[in-house]
Amino acid sequence: MSTAVDFAARLIEPRAIVAAGHSAVLAYISPSRPGANFGAKPITADYARALTAAGLDIVSIWQYGKPGDATPSDWTTGYDGGRRMAEQALATHLSVGAPRHAPIFFAVDEDISLSQWNSTAVEFFRGVNSVLGSAWTGIYGHARVCAWAIEDAVVGARGQFSWAWQTRAWSGTEREPRAVLYQRVIDTPSNPGPIIDSTRVDVNDILAPDFGQWALDRSVSVPPFTEIDRLGPSHSSREGARITNFLLHTQEGNGTAESLAAYLNNPANGVSYHYTLRDAVVVRVVPEELASWSVLSANPFTVNLCFAGSRIAWSRAQWLAIDGDLRIAAYLAVRSAQRHGYSTEVIEPDYHVGDGISDHRYVTRALGIGSHTDVGPNFPWDVFAAHVASFVGATEPTAIDLRAAASPWLGARRTTGELSTPDGVGRFAEFEHGHVYWHPSTDAHAVPTAIMDKYAELEWETGPLGYPTAEHTELPDPQGSGPGLAQTFQGGAVYRRAAQPAYWVHGAIGARWAAAGHENGELGWPASDETAHDDGVYQSFEFGRIYWVPEQIVALRNSGEPDTPLSRPA
Template sequence: MSTAVDFAARLIDPAAIAAAGHSAVLAYVSPSRPGANFGAKPITADYARALAAARLDIVSIWQYGKPGDATPSDWTTGFDGGRRMGEQALATHLSLGAPRQAPIFFAVDEDITLAQWNSTAVEFFRGVNSVLDVAWTGIYGHSRVCAWAIEDGVVGSRGEFSWAWQTRAWSGTEREPRAVLYQRVIDTPSDPGPLIDGTRVDVNDILAPDFGQWSLDRSVSMPPFTEIDRLGPSHSPRNGARIRNFLLHTQEGNGTAETLAAYLNNPSNGVSYHYTLRDGVVVRVVPEELASWSVLSANPFTVNLCFAGSRAAWSRAQWLAIDGDLRIAAYLAVRSAHRHSYSTQVIGPEYHVADGITDHQYVTKALGIGTHTDVGPNFPWDVFAAHVGEFAGPRPNAIDARAAATPWLGVRRTDGEISTPDGLGRFAEFEHGYVYWHPATDAHAIPAPIMTKFAELGWEAGRLGYPIAEHTELPDPRGTGPGLAQAFQGGTIYRRAGGPAFHVHGAIGARWAESGFENGELGWPASDETAHADGVYQEFEFGRIYWVPGKIVALRHSGEPDTPFDRPA
C-alpha cells in the first residue's frame, strides 16, 4: 500500500521522504497560529517544486487553530470563519502552484460530538463550501465526523470515495470506507512517529487512486481501477522535450501488471514503460515527468503504457475481452494529454505524424524509428477511440458556464471572449461586471464596484493576478449597506458600501485578519498600503498597521497600542 506523510515542524528533505518509501506529502496551506513557529506551515512554492522533482505527490491541508489554545479550533468559528479560512486556504493553495480542481482538507482535530457537529462544525464547512464549492472541500477527523460530513453533503466525492481523511485518533476500531486517506501512525511524545531527515512524521495509508493529489486532471471522469506505485530506476530525463504522444504496447508474454513492473525495474533489462496494466490494476513504473525506455529516440516526447499479458497477434475478440482495461488505458491517455496539453486525437492506421494517442507501430511507420508493430493489426481502434471520446468529452466553456450561473451580471457586452496578454487567460464583459478565467483558477465573476480597483491595480497582469473565488457580501452594521470582498491570487479587495475599494494582502492582511477583519478592533480598510522610510503601512477605520522587515505592529487611533509582537513578516 502506498503511504503519505504529514508534518509541520520543518520542511523535510524531499529526497529523504522518497527514500523512506513514501509517495506523497500532505502539505499545509495554513499559516502558523500566533505564538507558534512551524517551519512547514505553510509550505513554500520552492518546496512544492522540490517535492514534485522528487516525484512525490502533494495534497493540501488546512489547520490554523488548536484545541485548548488561545486561537480556537477552526471548526468553532462557524460559517464566517469557514468562509474566511476558505479564502485564505485557496489563495495559498493556488500561489503554491496547485490546481483549482484539487481538494483542500480542513482539520477537525479533536473528539467532537454529533451535537457539536450539528450546531457549529457543519456551518464552518458550509462557509468553506461558499468559497471552494463542495466539490473541492475535504475533512480530516475521526471516523464519525468524516461520516457526518459525507452525509450532510459538505465534502466532495470522487467515484466511490469522498474527500475524507480519517485519523486513527478517537476512532477506535471504526473505519470510514469512503475515506481516501487513513492516518495510521500519529507522532506523539509517548509513541513517536518515524524519523525522516531528523524530524518525526505521521504516516497515512493511501486508500484511493485519487486521494486529492495536485497532479491529477479532474476534468476527466474516472473508471474504477487500482493504481499502485512501483517507481524504479529505469528512466532518463526528458531534457526539456514537450510530450506529444501517448503510446500503447503489448508485452508479448504472460505477466501481470506487477510482475511486468518488477522486470522493468531492473535497469539491466534495458526496457521500461510509464504504466503497466492488467485486470484493472495499473502499476506506475516511471513518472510522466521522466522518459521511459520504450521507443528509442522517441522516448523524450512520449508517455508509454503496456498491456501486461498481451500479444500483437491477438484477435479482435481477445482484445474486446479486456474492454475494461481498454477503458482504463483510454482514461490514462486522456489524463496525460490534459496534464501535458497535447491532443487527445486517436491516431490509428493509416498513421500520420501528429500529437495524439496511438501505439508503438506509429513510431515505426509514421516516425520511421525502429521496427515494432504492436499493438497489432486486430486492435479495436474504433472501440478504444470511443472510450477516449467518452473521457475527453466536449470541454465546457467555463466563462459561459459561470455567466449562466450568475444572473446579476446582466447582458453580455463582449462578442465572444478576449485573451489576456499572458496568453493563458480569457475574459468577457457583461452589463454589471466581468468574468475572468485562467486554467489554474477557473472562471469567476467580478462585480463592477470591485472591477474598478482591479483595473486600477493593473488587471490580472498587476499585483492581484486572477480572481480565485466569487465575491462575498459583508454585513456592515455601522455602514449604509453590505460591503463587498473578493479574493485574488495576490490578495483581497474590500469595498465598503458607498466608499472606494482597497487592496489588503501579505503580512498586513494577515495581521488585520488576526484582529477580526472588518468586524474587529481596526474596522474596515481605509487605504491601500503606503510606503514609508523603513517599510509600508496601511490605514484602517480605527487604526493603522505598520510593517517593517521582521516586525508587524497594529496601532489604534486612540493612541493605545495594540499588542505589538515581533515575528517574521
C-alpha cells in the first residue's frame, strides 16, 4: 500500500521522504497560529516544486487553530470562519502551484460529538463550501466526523470515495470505508512517529487512486486500479536529464505485477521498470525522478512501464483482452507527461524522434539504441492512442486554448497540450508565430515572436518581466518601415519598432516616459534598455534620455548643448 506523510515542524528533504518509501506529502497551506513557529506552515512554491521534482504527490491541508490554544479550533468559528479560512486557503493553495480542481482538507482535530457537529462544525464546512464548492472541500477527523460530513454533503466525492481523511485518533476500531486517506501512525510524545531527515512524521495509508493529489487531471474519469509501492534498489540517477518519453514493454513471461516487481528489485538481475501492471494492479518499482534499467543509454530521459505476463508474440485480440490495463497504462503515461512537462503525443510505427509516448521498439528503430522489438507488431496502437486522447483531450478548452482560438495570427500549434512554467503555477504553449502564457493572476495572453526575443533575453516569466498582463498592441510609426509593437507585463512593457531591437521600459523611468506621452511624446521611442550610471541608471530614447537616481528623475530632450530638461505635465 502506498503511503503519505504529514508534518509541520520543518520542510523535510524530499529525497529523504522518497528514500523512506513514501509517495506523497500532505502539505499545510495554513499559516502558523500566533505563538507557534512551524517551519512547514505554510509550504512554499519552491518546496512544492522540489517535492514534485522528487516524484512525490502533494495534497493540500488546512489547520490554523488548535483545541485548548488561545486560537480556537477552526470548526468552532462557524460559517463566517469557514468562509474566511477557505478564502485564505484557496489563495495560498493556488500561489504555491496547486490546481483549482484539487481538494483542500480542513481539520477537525479533536473528538467532537454529533451535537457539536450539527450545531457548529457543519456550518463551518458550509462556509468553506461557499468559497471552494463542496466538490473541492475535504475533511480530516475521526471516523464518525468523516461519516457526518459525507452524509451532510459538505465534502466532495470521487466514485466510491469521498474527500475524507480519517485519523486513527478517537476512532477506536471504526473505519470509514469511503475515506481516501487513513492516518495510521500519529506522532505523539508517548508514541513517536518515524524519523525522516531528523524530523518525526505522521504516516498515512493511501486508500484510493485519487486521494486529492495536485498532479491529477480531474477533468477525466480515473480508471480504477490499485497502486502499490515496492520501491527497490535497481535504479540510477538521471544526471540532470529532462524526461521526454514514456515507454511500454512486454515481460516475455507469466508474472504478476507483484512477482515481476520482486524480480526487478534484485539488482543482480540488471533490469527494472518504473511500473509493472497486470489485472488493474500497478506496482511502483522506481520513482520517476530516478532512472530505471530498461533501455540502455535512453534510461536517463524515459519513464518505463512493463505489462506483466505479456509477450511480443501476442495477437491483437490478446492485447484487446486486457483493454482495462491498456487504459490504465494510458492514464499513467498522461499523468507522467503532465507532471514532467513532456508531450502526450503517441509515437507509433513508423516512428519519428520526439517527445511523447511509445514503446521499446521506438528506442531501437528511432533512436538506434539496442535491439528490442517489444511491444510487438500486433499492439493495438489505435485503441491505446484513443485512451491517451481521452485523458488529454476530454477537457473543456483551457484559457490558453481560448486565447489561441481568438488569435489566428499565432499560426500552427507546436506544443502538444500545455507545459508548466518553472514556478509550478503558470502554463504556456508554443505556436508558429508566438507563445501563449497563462497565470491565475494574469489570465492568458499571446506574445508574438517579435517580442518573445526580448522576453527570452530577460529569462521569460522567471525574470523581471514576469507574465504578460495584456495582448500586444500595434503602434503606428510614421518614421519607421511599418507598425511597431508594445506589450505590457507584470514588470513593465516591451516596445519594438519595425526591424529594430526591442527594449524594456519600466519603473520610475517608464512612468516618466509615459507622462511625456509614450512614443508619441517629445522623447519618442525607446532606443535602449536601462544603463547603470553613477549612483543610478538612465535610458536612451529616440530624442533624449531619462536619468534616475534615488529620490530624483530628470528627462532631457536632445536639442544641442546643453540638452533641454523636460517639464513635467501638469
